[in-house]
Amino acid sequence: MATERVGGEDRPLEGTTNADRDDSDGDADGTGGDLAAALEVAVDGDVRFDEYTRVLYATDGSIYGAQPAGVVFPRDRDDICSAVRVAADYGVPVLPRGAGSSLAGQAVGPGCIVLDLSRHMDDILEIEPDDQRATVQPGVVQDDLDDALEPHGLRFAPDPASSNRATIGGGIGNNSTGAHSVRYGITDAYVEECEVVLADGSLIRTRDVVVDGPEWDEIVSKDDREAEIYKTVRALVEDNADEIEDRYPTLKRCVSGYNLQKVLRENDAGDDVINLSKLVVGAEGTLGVVVEAELSLVTRPETTALAVCCYDDLLEALAAVPEALSLETSAVELMDDEVFRLAAESPEYAEYAEPIPDGTAAVLMVEFDSEMVDDLSAALTNATARLVDEGAAFDSIEALEAETQDRLWKLRKASIPLLMSMDGDPKPYPFVEDASVPPEELAEYVASFQEILADHDTTAAYFAHAGVGTLHIRPVLNLKDGDGVEKMRSIAEDVTDLALEHNGAFSGEHGDGLARTEFNPKLYGPTLWQAFKDVKSAFDPDWRMNPGKVVYRDDVGERTDIREHLRYGPDYASLEPQTTLDFDDDGGFSHLVELCNGCGTCRQTDGDVMCPTYRATEEEIATTRGRANLLRAAISGEIDPEELYSDRFQEEVLDLCIGCKGCQSDCPTGVDLAKLKAEVKHQSHERNGTSLRERLFSNVDRLAAAGSAAAPVANRATKLPGARTALEKTLGIASERTLPEFRRETLVDWFADRESTVDPEAATAGVVLFPDTDTNYSNPAPGKAAVRLLEAANVRVAVPDLGPTGRAAYSKGLLDDAAEHGEALLDDLDPYLERGWSVCFVEPSDAAMVVDEYRSLLPGRVDDERLERLVSNAYGVCEYLDTHHLDERLPVDHEDARERVTYHGHCHEKARGADHHAVGLLRRAGYAVDPVDSGCCGMAGSFGYEAEHYDLSRAIGDLLREQLEASAAEVETANGDETTVVAPGTSCRTQIGDFEAYDRPPHPIELLDAAVADGERLR
Secondary structure, eight states, X not given: OOEXXXXXXXXXXXXXXXXXXXXXXXXXXXXXXXXXXXXXXXXXXEEEOSHHHHHHTSBOSSSXXXXXXXXXXXXXXXXXXXXHHHHHHHTOOEEEESSSOOSSSTTOOTTOEEEEOSSSOOOEEEEETTTTEEEEOTXXXXXXXXXXXXXXXXXXXXXXXXXXXXXHHHHHHHTOOOTTHHHHOOGGGTEEEEEEEOTTSOEEEEOOEETTSHHHHHHHTSSSHHHHHHHHHHHHHHHTHHHHHHHSOOSSOOOSSOOTTTSEEEOTTSOXXXXXXXXXXXXXXXXXXXXXXXXXXXXXXXXXXXXXXXXXXXXXXXXXXXXXHTTOOSEEEEEEHHHHHHHHTOTTTHHHHTTSOTTOSEEEEEEEETTTOSOHHHHHHHHHIIIIISSSOSEEEEEOSHHHHHHXXXXXXXXXXXXXTOSSSOEEOOSSTTXXXXXXXXXXXXXXXXXXXXHTTOOEEEEEEGGGTEEEEEEEEOTTSHHHHXXXXXXXXXXXXXXXXXXXXXXXXSOOHHHHGGGHHHHHXXXXXXXXXXXXXXXXXXXXBSTTSSOXXXXXXXXXXXXXXXSSOTTOXXXXXXXXXXXXXXXXXXXXXXXXXXXXXXXXXXXXSSOHHHHHHOOGGGSHHHHHHHHHHHHXXXXXXXXXXXXXXXXXXXXXXXXXXHXXXXXXXXXXXXXXXXXXXXXXXXXXXXXXXXXXXXXXXXXXXXXXXTTTHHHHHTTSXXXXXXXXXXXXXXXXXXXXXXXXXXXXXXXXXXXOSSOTTTOSEEEEEEOOHHHHHTXXXXXXXXXXXXXXXXXXXXXXXXXXXXXXXXXXXXXXHHHHHHHHHHHHHHHHHHTTOEEEESSHHHHHIIIIIHHHHSBTTBOHHHHHHHHHTEEEHHHHHHHTTGGGXXXXXXXXXXXXXXXXXXXXXXXXXXXXXXXXXXXXXTOEEEEOOOOOOSOTTTGGGBGGGHHHHHHHHHHHHHHHHHHHXXXXXXXXXXXXXXXXXXXXXXXXXXSTTOOOOOOXXXXXXXXBOGGGSOO
């Protein structure tokens, strides 16, 4: 039985046994079913060979794509040994995989058995602070390791930009590094020992072994694969010592080929020591599967400082790198104006690009840390003097505060995915972006690179690790065009020649994979190329471990070609469906789908919103990437396009997208999966009809009105014995979930019966307060508080009886119904809007519906000018108060407003960058606010009420609860105070209120209302 993880616990996937998933289409020899069956017998972990899984694991963060045979999710090293043995029996290649964020195609393996090591093999086995060592399994995410090391003042030195989802095992396979390689170098310097499963299923432990010592003699005396490996590697290194000395570039970063130059060394005692760990690092899984690694660690600097020096010319910035390196820096990074432009257009990153001055062509980010520099402030002053006053930079941003530095680093780390968000089919693709040259030659190298680009009639973006000569240069090409593919190959030939001229390496960070393996013979020459093949044969005689990466068998016609297995090649074509929503601003439906570049940001689990169902299930299908890949497969014909409308696609792919909108802001390329889901759900309804429950939930406003009219009788009805069981059996409404209670007096009724406190002639503005379903019929307190506050700020308020925004219908894919609600609401609001009034929403999801969705839902149905007038004047209530500085008019009694508050922002507000307004208002009103960097609460409107989704909803909620409790613990530890949880969203308040020992939280507007002095306003 296939399983999914829900809240750290494995549970059966709905309706999916391995027999159901045992389709072997695409398996030319027809052995897929037998192979899957053999694996199921051999391993305890899941085995999945179904079409969906093959699509999900066909791509990584690169330009490549090819379906594997299937995927195994090993639980331990025994599972890996068993799976590798079965693969050997069937003659099938094996591909170990972590997060799948690799950029050169290392995690793409046609016909391979993929071993997903990220799901179960993710334990930190031991931390030895005194020895500065840690032992981990390969699936540990690097940021999680660093979090565990932080209390000890330690960290793992390599820091790739993808560290929030990249695994240690992936970093070992890739020999990864990051921005601080100027100081720390790369992964191979920090991997001391490994447990490795070889191609025959045997297990070896790589470590320091003294050549010709007792341990060496014991190893090589055996007649086994390990002995053959040690003898072969030693002979190759010793016999080719001169060639190794001549051919390997003398750079801080060189991750091309196998590390023959590092496997044999002299220790402090003068003994020759061989450590095969250094060879396994950077081997990209071609020599074996790492199942455990012992890592050396570094101390964590207490403080850092950052100078961002701005240049109006790219080459001048590059020419300044040697000067920057003379300043005892821990990092020297570069970004160009293309990164700034794309960041400014991204909802997620626009604020981080704001400090960059106009006219900046490139910046050098020069970092100092307290372990290398005593006076950080003086170091910044000196950097500015040397690089600006005496150099070519025209400005410098000096950052001593950690928060300011973090924001600038976030912009730098987003460079790669941001560049892939370019409109249209031409994209800045990674295939020669990883070459490294001596830093002092970098400017000359780039100037020659620009000539190559000009010769091929294209441009590129520039960023990354200038301090070590690794500049990521990505030529803009259209790989859907045959000429574009050939241009890619030609540029690669020219750039590899150029790198050789500058004594450089073809890869300084992202590895060989399918993109650069082809060119390794050019870099290393025939002698070392043969040595590489001999290494491969010693470890893997049948060449089944991730074949075609690092080295290939050119003598049997298995040459790796940069042009093969492209995700978007000349043969790629996608359908552009006729849609109900307007996708013009997205470049079309298919373009929005194809914006997913596979970077895997949606797999991050610490911070931001995206992707809540992945965080609870740890299933690739629950990531934005996974859903986008399956949508792309359907519109391109990789799977049957009709599959979009199947029950399985609807339930497993779309229904588990809870519409949090996190991908709209957190995904660097802006893949708005919630919008795509709404469109495909709508098309499915058009074909297959709509269920009764979907109709009921989409008309929840009408149901609530009826419940209010029948209150309190309606409330008692659901508490009758057996009522909840009947609701679950007939409508699928979870019996465990607290249902809303209705009030006889609605917010509209309350407002109609009161007198306004604002003189219409003296009012400074007018606002329609939208009576959303929950506020109007069940929980009017936030609405009443909003009315009082707005009037206290001398704003005239109206609360008319209005229909819904259409949010509920939209979330169910009932787009025609949603549009009708939108049209009716616009008609009702028009008279107010024409008078210059604004519209305020207590419920964030309704505000987001109008601000975000109406522009694609209503074009063609209503006049554009009327629509824009509504959208431009729609606000969340806290957003309105903050934007117009109305809290400055409110008399606040600070003596009563000293409560400590843990603030959980609504995911829709985060998606549109509006969650900060409530935090600012509360702080200025005297509250001590901790805004938790939380994801979606998991309730997601009707999702948390649905019986089949209840457990998942609660599992997502448990993640939020952990964050709330951590915030409360920090407050209590600091000063013994307690904290009040506050949340603006109805769903959030419902979910939190259902937590054991939690009350339903107030809306922030209620706390603001409480902070206003009683004597200064009428209630």
